[in-house]
Amino acid sequence: MRTLRELGAEVAIRRRALGLKQLDVAKRSGVTAESLSRFERGRTSEFGSRKLMAVLAAVGMELALVEISSDQCQPPRETTRTHGRPTSAGLEA
Template identity: 60%
Template sequence: MQILPELGAAVASRRKHLGLKQGEVAAMSGVSQEVLSRFERGKVAEFGSRKLLAILGVLGMEIQFVPFIPAGSLDDLRLERGGGS
């Protein structure tokens, strides 16, 4: 899973749905338009939580944490079912 590109795409989608321009969201959230643009395009290696929360707040979004069970490999599944290789 590529978390930051997925978050960036969701932010871009929501921003467009609301009819807002990057510059408007950037100004309201206290980040530069260039930073927001790079985030939306998945071109950042890291993105601070304060920036993310500020942008999400402007867009009326929130992060929800849900538990998940990591998927194993095909080999793990074979072993679990007793099939070996």
């Protein structure tokens, strides 16, 4: 998984496999149902680490760090400001 969109989609698949509604997971994780919905649909450019960890725990998932080869590493992305809000250039939302 390389993008927030892909991660959100995987959470949605897992949630459905468990027979849970978005509202169930939202309540368990302490996020709003709207925030969870946007995350699962790839409609958010940011999803804080605390929220992410809580949502993953609510669906029985966790992050695993996997070392990749150096030719797959990407340099840090430059951030710009749009209407007072920072955005990441080239980051897929």
